[in-house]
Amino acid sequence: MQAREVLVTGYGLVAPTALDAASLFTTISKKRSCIRQHPAFVELGFANPAAGFVDEQQWQVIAAAFPGDLQTTSRQEWLAHYVACQALAHAGLADGAFARIASGIFVGANKHCVSGDLRDASRYMDDQGRVDLDQYLDNHTLSGGAFARRVDQQTRHLAEWLGVRDHISTHSDACAAGTMAIGSAYRAIARGEIDLALCGAVELMAHELSYYSFDGLGALCQRVDFSPQEQSRPFMPDRCGFVLSEGAALLVLESREHAERRQARPLGRVLGYANLCEAEKITSSSRDGSKYAACMAAALTDAGLASAAVDHVNVHGTSTQANDRCEALGLAQVFGETIEQMTFTANKSAVGHSLAGSGAIEAVLSLMSIQLGVALPTLNFQPEKSQFPELKFLCEPLQQPINVVLSNSFGFGGVNSSLVLGRA
Amino acid sequence: MTRSNSTAVYITAASVLNAAGTECVSRDSQPQTALPLDFDTARLAHCVTAPALPAGVYDRKLSRSLEPQGARLLYCAGRLAETLRRLELPDERIALTAAIPEVDGPSSCWDAVQAIGEQPADLLAQFFAHTPPLHALMMLNSSVMAHAAEALHCKGPMGGFCSQGNAGLDALMEAAAHLSEGRADAAVVVSSSPNITPALYLRDVTHPPVNPGPWIFGEGAAALLLSTGPAKGAQSALRIAGFARGYSAQPERGVAVGRDVIERALSNEKLCLSDVGQVVADGQDPQIAALFTSAGHALEHSKALVGDLGTSALLTEIAATWALDSSPYTLLLEHSRGGHWGAVLLARALLDRETMESYP
Structure with missing residues (x-):
């Protein structure tokens, strides 16, 4: 039985320095970076305070648009709401649309917790390690409580607000969670479980605890001789780790039947998806790129496409030595000689690595590339010095017809996922 | 796809x-x-x-x-x-x-x-x-x-x-x-x-x-x-015969969502609730209890033994159904603290020697 076609009819996005998708696309097209010195990291005295972060000016706009009580809700919920409003408006959907038909919410996220939470909780712990929960709870507003935030709070907020009654999922697959949320929504629509989905990721991890954790793994760039804007340099020989970032993107997916019934304007299609478990090693991939290749090939098989059909690849491209090398090897295995006819982009060069958020943000940018016929440049990329010259990353935006994009997300722990996007 | x-x-x-x-x-x-x-x-x-x-x-x-x-x-x-x-x-x-x-x-x-x-x-x-x-x-x-x-x-x-x-x-x-x-x-x-x-x-x-x-x-x-096949040498096979999920943040809609979830889980096998011999669900939950007032099922659940296991509760109950004797059809129903509903229908069939040998 042939599965149903899945269309993209809307999207919304917030990234560091950008309050919508068009702004981010323009920023990258103009070769401007979203990465800056994080004031909190400067204040804490971190040796390298570079990060992508949603700043206070952006938060003022996001908070002002939130219809609920800011005292009793979290920033994740405000951000999810803001981005969802954009996506629904873009798709021409009213809030009530999700309550009227079989629908779902699929959100990728990781846990947010900052050091202030720990200090707050410590005030209610005695010298035996017991926490006076009742006293603690008596003294805190709902939003201010330590550990008050849950990984699924934004999913829950969206589900309640939109009246979704069928499928509510929170994906927590590290850096692949956003792509996996989109992939799960695609499959649920394709197999006929639901007709309409809001999917993507909401990630706020550009804080000191994440920084400490990832730095402890040696995963963050610590080259302070590079400016913040120069630190994320995927596929360059002198790449030395990723730059922590954050952001959110949500897409509206619909069955073609549903979209046509309401005369929605399709922006693109999800053609295929695969998620495979690598199980090689926690923080590094199969050294020969074969597992990444298997994931990309499986996504193309799911889409029913030969590798030659792909015009453009939005790579995972974290700017770590191991990931980029494995991805380059994997790409070579999948695309062979056709690789020279393709273009590539690494959005993390401009945005940083927003973990769960990255796959969703990159899916939106990929769809825009298809719509606008523009391949985005990769910042800090110098072709003459490239370690992988067969991969045609661009230094300038390039106007070209783009029919099919492959977008990769590879997470810690061997969580590999690839999404195939195309014209509607 | x-x-x-x-x-x-x-x-x-x-x-x-x-x-x-x-x-x-x-x-x-x-x-x-x-x-x-x-x-x-x-x-x-x-x-x-x-x-x-x-x-x-x-x-x-x-x-x-x-x-x-x-x-x-x-x-x-x-x-x-x-x-x-x-x-x-x-x-x-x-x-x-x-x-x-x-x-x-x-x-x-x-x-x-x-x-x-x-x-x-x-x-x-x-x-x-x-x-x-x-x-x-x-x-x-x-x-x-x-x-x-x-x-x-x-x-x-x-x-x-x-x-x-x-x-x-x-x-x-x-x-x-x-x-x-x-x-x-x-x-x-x-x-x-x-x-x-x-x-x-x-x-x-x-x-x-x-x-x-x-x-x-x-x-x-x-x-x-x-x-995709029964366990080699098993006397009986436990098949996943249906499942469905739903959600309601509004308690007043909960029973309707729960009823819909049950119907969808049973629909693959074209069953109605009275065809199900065993229901695993927490009868202490008033909304679940309301769904079974007239069906005559004795609800059973492991919560009293092990506590509320949250995310792990459903798989724990499925494991118990697999390990213990169960009816030809067992319906497992969950109503989470967050308002999620979930139903799984399990079908148990005895395997004869010929059937058992047909599986590698």
Whole structure:
């Protein structure tokens, strides 16, 4: 039985320095970076305070648009709401649309917790390690409580607000969670479980605890001789780790039947998806790129496409030595000689690595590339010095017809996922 | 994406760990006594000690870097390793899905919290001093999944789900879809309850549950092995015959959503509720009770034995259904604290010798 076609009819996005998708696309097209010195990291005295972060000016706009009580809700919920409003408006959907038909919410996220939470909780712990929960709870507003935030709070907020009654999922697959949320929504629509989905990721991890954790793994760039804007340099020989970032993107997916019934304007299609478990090693991939290749090939098989059909690849491209090398090897295995006819982009060069958020943000940018016929440049990329010259990353935006994009997300722990996007 | 003809999916092995032990016990067993918590003696819970991992399955050093939630999950997954190995499947045909609540939660940060309390002016230094360097990896659900995948050679499709209520059902449905749509021939489905820490109680207040109940929390984990044929040599086969999920944040809509979920779970087999011999559901939940007022079913559930296992509750009940005698049709119904509804229909059939020999 042939599965149903899945269309993209809307999207919304917030990234560091950008309050919508068009702004981010323009920023990258103009070769401007979203990465800056994080004031909190400067204040804490971190040796390298570079990060992508949603700043206070952006938060003022996001908070002002939130219809609920800011005292009793979290920033994740405000951000999810803001981005969802954009996506629904873009798709021409009213809030009530999700309550009227079989629908779902699929959100990728990781846990947010900052050091202030720990200090707050410590005030209610005695010298035996017991926490006076009742006293603690008596003294805190709902939003201010330590550990008050849950990984699924934004999913829950969206589900309640939109009246979704069928499928509510929170994906927590590290850096692949956003792509996996989109992939799960695609499959649920394709197999006929639901007709309409809001999917993507909401990630706020550009804080000191994440920084400490990832730095402890040696995963963050610590080259302070590079400016913040120069630190994320995927596929360059002198790449030395990723730059922590954050952001959110949500897409509206619909069955073609549903979209046509309401005369929605399709922006693109999800053609295929695969998620495979690598199980090689926690923080590094199969050294020969074969597992990444298997994931990309499986996504193309799911889409029913030969590798030659792909015009453009939005790579995972974290700017770590191991990931980029494995991805380059994997790409070579999948695309062979056709690789020279393709273009590539690494959005993390401009945005940083927003973990769960990255796959969703990159899916939106990929769809825009298809719509606008523009391949985005990769910042800090110098072709003459490239370690992988067969991969045609661009230094300038390039106007070209783009029919099919492959977008990769590879997470810690061997969580590999690839999404195939195309014209509607 | 093409959809295959619906391949049957069977539960061929299961393992559990909870306050009732490491074997499935009858749901009418003598309830365990919930005990006061170390960090708040006024509260009771069914806690378990993190177990030693099964010998010969994992790297010996792994136990040192596991937080309890991951340890419980890996313990259960590891107990399926031998059965999975005997299936002799290529690694790429084995899927792995997991339901792990609050994986990035600060449950292992409490030492740091205490240290910060003693020296609040030195917050970050205390945090760093009391948090392992590999904290990020220890707490990522993908890390736990990677350990399971490496040990059990799962290199097929995978997916991790993280929410307090319905993640177990999400993981089960995802795994079953991989099998029925031809992407895998077997799947390991694992789940763990949340760690019982102050954070668990704090979250309940900051985000009041839609379905709060008077439940006592428990700790536990469960793992299932799904395959496209019955277990070799088994006297009977337990097949996943249907499932459905739903959600309502509004209590007044809850019963309607629950009824719809049941109907959808039964629809594949063209059954009505009276055809179901056994219902596993918590009759103490008033909305669940309202759904069964006229059907004449005696509802049974393990919550009194093991506590509310949250994300791991469903797989624990499925494991018990697999291990114990069950009716030709068993309906398992869940109503989470967050308002999620989930129903799974299991069909048990006796296998004759000829049928058993027809499976490799």
